[in-house]
Amino acid sequence: MAKLKVFLRHVYIILSVFTTLRLCQEDDYHKCEPLRASICESMPYNHTLLPNKFNDNSQDDAVIAISQYSPLMKIDCSPSLLSFLCILYLPICNVLMVPLPPCRKLCEEVRSGCESIMNDFDYTWPEAFNCTNFPTSGLCVGENRTSSQGSTSVWDLSNPQFTTPKQMTSRPMEMTTILAKREETTETDIPVFILVSSLHKLMLYDVSTGDLITLHSGLDQGAAVDYHFGRQWIYWASHGDSRVYRGSLALDVLTDVHLVVDAVSSTIESIAVDWITQHLFWMETYPSQIRVASLEGTNPTTLLDKELSNPKSIVLDPIEGYLFWIDWVGTLYSPSASIERYDIARSHHDVIFNITKDILPNMGRSIGLAIDHPNKRLYWVDAKAESVQSVGYDGASFRVIVKSRFQNGIQNHNFLTEPRSVTVFGKNAFWSDRATQSIVKTRKDGHSSKVKLHKPSQVSSP
Missing domain, CATH: 2.120.10.30 (TolB, C-terminal domain)
Incomplete structure (x- = not known):
């Protein structure tokens, strides 16, 4: 995962010259911003979309929420726990400008490893993490591929995006640019x-x-x-x-x-x-x-x-x-x-x-x-x-x-x-x-x- 992160960071640095990762509109509710939360630095994306589904408007608020589960992370109840939390609280910036949920498969994997430990300490699995609320197909985050059921890779959606107009012109354009103030x-x-x-x-x-x-x-x-x-x-x-x-x-x-x-x-x-x-x-x-x-x-x-x-x-x-x-x-x-x-x-x-x-x-x-x-x-x-x-x-x-x-x-x-x-x-x-x-x-x-x-x-x- 660390090697993947280094590779993707390199791609983003190079391709940032070609496109914007801040895909939001000035007057839209959601906006993209560089991911600066160190707790999620292992994630293979470097821009997040806020507010998240819990209405956290800042990365600091999201980090506080993620930190509540640090005891579970320390005992490593599930290798996917951190990814699951980062996807929920610091969702990936994507071309659709909506927070993409984790796939149900990812949620169930985390729950199967962590719920029993939470129960031992008289904690129940959070309703906000109810796996039945997450999609089994369509646009969700959890696998690095597009499955036969249609689950779409988050990494595909997170790559820098181009706008693609058709047949922009029929003559070469070699003139100076008039920039706005x-x-x-x-x-x-x-x-x-x-x-x-x-x-x-x-x-x-x-x-x-x-x-x-x-x-x-x-x-x-x-x-x-x-x-x-x-x-x-x-x-x-x-x-x-x-x-x-x-x-x-x-x-x-x-x-x-x-x-x-x-x-x-x-x-x-x-x-x-x-x-x-x-x-x-x-x-x-x-x-x-x-x-x-x-x-x-x-x-x-x-x-x-x-x-x-x-x-x-x-x-x-x-x-x-x-x-x-x-x-x-x-x-x-x-x-x-x-x-x-x-x-x-x-x-x-x-x-x-x-x-x-x-x-x-x-x-x-x-x-x-x-x-x-x-x-x-x-x-x-x-x-x-x-x-x-x-x-x-x-x-x-x-x-x-x-x-x-x-x-x-x-x-x-x-x-x-x-x-x-x-x-x-x-x-x-x-x-x-x-x-x-x-x-x-x-x-x-x-x-x-x-x-x-x-x-x-x-x-x-x-």
Whole structure:
């Protein structure tokens, strides 16, 4: 365990340049912070999420609670006791921004070793540790693997996370970054990186500095991109191509690049990685269909075909088991689009929201769907309407997050001239604008009209 901790610490130190471990929003209740409690230093993670399920808001309070069980730790009634307590009181920071419980198996292992000793001293097993309250499958902490029943490794969820917008731009971006003033910045001091596909390159973009690191060259007109949380695998498919490739991210270098899917006669429009059930989904056009296979591309299966018109921008919520995408319908002169959902477990497809001119005047072709996992919302952009929109998973509470506004016939900013994609991270939404070769940031809740322009400053090879 100590060796694992040293290894993971090294990975976090290196990869902290690429992403933020403080995944919370400024106005969210839970927040991530560096783990400084020495009692849990043997745990293979170094950021914790507070408050915990006992409403402890500080690590000091959590340590006091853990210390109550020091007599049991001294006699070593269970080798898993400390891990169990740390997971409960100092839960691991994760991309979902919710405290993940220990798996029931871990709880029962601790209880079987410690309960009888507690009873000998007239103590009963705490109700808060009732093992039947902890899940046997799904998202829980206790095993370093994803089991056949679906229990997800805490270490997979704890690895640094990337936001992964699709087809960020179709032209190289080599401009300087306009940074916000320090008093206007509410981000953490650990920068966020975004995966970017340009005309011929796959890159990492540092939001705080504007630097670009080239990971892979040789794309054809940009690519659809997604990322496997935990294994640090990047998947991409060049636009107009029939193939999906995968590479392993090691520090700032992409290694082991190889082909995983070849759709032969079809064109791959978009891809999505399920980092819980370990599947790869992709959307083909000509003919239109959604397919799924293993992460290695084996055993491909068609999920949908005849119900699709002109689908774009597939995204996935692996926790809820939903696929979402935009389907273009209508005509060039009378466009409309729909946000569609596929329930993987029930094999059920439905339309959750229709985008029409009644909903969004001057709407054109919506594109660039993105997911806000913690708040169960979807975001997309529309170049003709020059706006960023959002709706809930159920199709309710539609909002226009930001749009270009005109005063006296003059546009007050041109950052939505030709948006191509959007992603959300923390409290912010980011979108790319192909015309200005920029990435723009604003609050994802739409409560602020301020936008901040990011223009990547340099391209460097790894």
